Amino acid sequence: MSQTAAGALTPESADGSGPPADNYLTHAHGVRSWLFTLDHKRIAVMYLVGILGSFVLGGVFALLVRTELIRPGPTIMSKDMYNHMFTLHGAVMIFLFIIPGIPAVLGNFALPLLVGAKDVAFPRLNLASLWLWMIGAVFFVVTLHVGGLDTGWTFYTPYSTETPSAVIPAALGAFVLGFSSIFTGINFIATIHKLRAPGMTWFKMPLFCWALYATAIIQVLATPVLGITILLLAAERVLEVGIFNPKWGGDPVLFQHFFWFYSHPAVYIMILPGMGVISEVVAVFSRKHIFGYRFIAYSSVAIAVWGFLVWGHHMFTSGMTPLAAMIFSALTFSVSIPSAIKVFNWLATMYKGSISLATPMCYALAFLFLFGIGGLTGLFLGTLSTDVHLHDTYFVVAHFHYVMFGGAMIAFLAGLHYWWPKITGRRYAERWGQLGALLTFLGVNLTFFPQFILGSRGMPRRYYDYAGLLDRHPDFQQLHVLSSIGAYLTAVAITVVLGTLIHSVFRGRPAPANPWGGATLEWQCASPPPYDNFASTPTAGDPYAVDEFEYDPAIDGYVRRSAPNPPGPCPVPSHD
Amino acid sequence: MTEPHAALAAQPADHPPHLAHHFDTLRQQFEAGKLGMWLFLVTEILFFGGLFCAYAVYRAIHPEIFVFAHHYLDKNLGAVNTAVLIFSSLTMAWAVRCAQLNQRRGLVACLAVTLVCAGVFLGVKYVEYSQKWQHGLLWAGWFKPVDEPGDPANAPSGEHGEQPRDVGIFFSIYFLMTGLHGLHVVGGMGVIAWILVLAARGRFSSQYYAPVDFTALYWHLVDLIWIFLFPLLYLIGP
């Protein structure tokens, strides 16, 4: 299995002389060596394959929905089919793709490397998380085959207790996926607490670690509530326990409280790790030390804590006392402060930096623009009076797609391109990478901006047919057509992105150890990293001292500047 | 950075057998495991938290249902079960001490007693559940009380006034909370049995007792949840 000798034969390529023969990808062979691996890097790669597959599946559902909406009235599917399609689009994208997306793929790969550890704290739990993810995916496939799901991804009662579609398999799938997410969270918290390399104090951690830590807090504290809610829903359907059913004195609105107590914090499970990725990318590609490190770090934790107190903003029209609504509205406004702190610190980092428009940075810039729109339109929905008008319209759909696709997905792509040379040991074609970023940016805007206009003028979400609205709003159809064209453009963009990445695996140039000039620890080990990451435990310094690295054209990568002073206990000149 | 990483295959000679490759010391490994266990217990608390929340909501809205219906629960059996579980927590804590002190026989005995207590608890629970089943005192959708004059379980219907509407929701909450707790008892028995087998094989020592310690933490949580369930469900009002 293990190639003991190979490591000794190959020169370590920290200086960028090409991938070492013995790395985590070649360390062992065969399907079993992957499915039963305890290596966080291999688990991340398997997660990546599964998650991208889910994204494509969810994307196909989205394209079918957008195609149906090109014309009023039936276009390509029946009403029932349409309900299934938008439900499955949401459920697959949320539970299978975006919640595990950044933590389980990029976090799993990068976190131990970033903190200078050999693995996460509990490698078996990590593998269990992957297996649970796969079991959850199987439940969703079963759902597709035994009647589909037409409740919307939110499973709202009382409809979800009565529909004949396959609520129970889907609910069990979400339950299992919840535990997958919890296991990742437990692992990350323990890893960050106990496995940091010598010298890495809390405030010398890369900001991606802070973001993952804050995310893990939410995963651990919020997800169990979703678990019990789903069990209650299943019990409601099978046993008629009546907790959510007015027929026996229960209350359907209680379901909404339970559901959003998880699902609002869950939007931060989606976006927080993305913000962590952006913090890394912006600093490295501006060739500047990150600005306001502590503010960015604390704001991650603040978002995680504050995010638990605002779930009521999903229910302003569901029946809530005016006092409670006002409190939830005020808290919702205040939770935008830490997000804005991050954005301004990123902008300040870029200020007077020497910005390189490499692909990850293109995505980071797209993120700033799209997340800005997504975040600011959230305030319209947090305002009580406007929310009554905008609730359940396309405005909401556009808002959360700007945050989820424009924010979380774009950040995922930024991180994927950023760490791709480290993951695969190959470089993708930079021009094609940039083209993919540009097309994605245009596609997302073209898809979702018209939906803001539709929604603000009263087009309700989840409608199959809008013929009745065309008398008063004849331009609704053009806006729907624009949105659908945007969806097709996005599909083309994603094809370019995935094609570029897959091409690089087979044809890409070998990547140097440090292609971007990052100062965090993962760039100190070879690309791809050896089986257990670091031959000896590294010592951590300032993770954003990027100007200690200079470009070496000979290897097309960065190397540490030769120190002006001889190494020793004497203080090295500071970089700022 | 420049030396070849041949060290990964050959474990250093001073690497203890229980130490996983990614930890530096046994202490670091133990602390990481303990932190992970506490985090897991936090998720358990929030998992039950949903049901406690449902309890609080319905008790606040319909106190009369809870006052009326709790008379159908057997306080004596509940008290016996509370005593049994608290005693099992004692034996479980004692088991950890035995492991720390290398007392293999004591460890096996303590784990066995804990297991027996858990079995007694489930036995009593079975008796309670089957009484409820016989009298049709089930959760809301299946709530069909059987009137049997002279039966102590039905006595309160006269003494405690008119039956309020939607009494079934109390039994929904009762069965959901005690049922989920019972499942946790069953799961705990499985883990304790496994630990018992390992202990009998002499797997634990003062150097390595983390699994015993972590199982005990879990068991104490299961005990603690019952300590909340007993007064909340059995000991309501007048």
Ligand SMILES: [Cu+2]
């Ligand atoms: Cu929300």
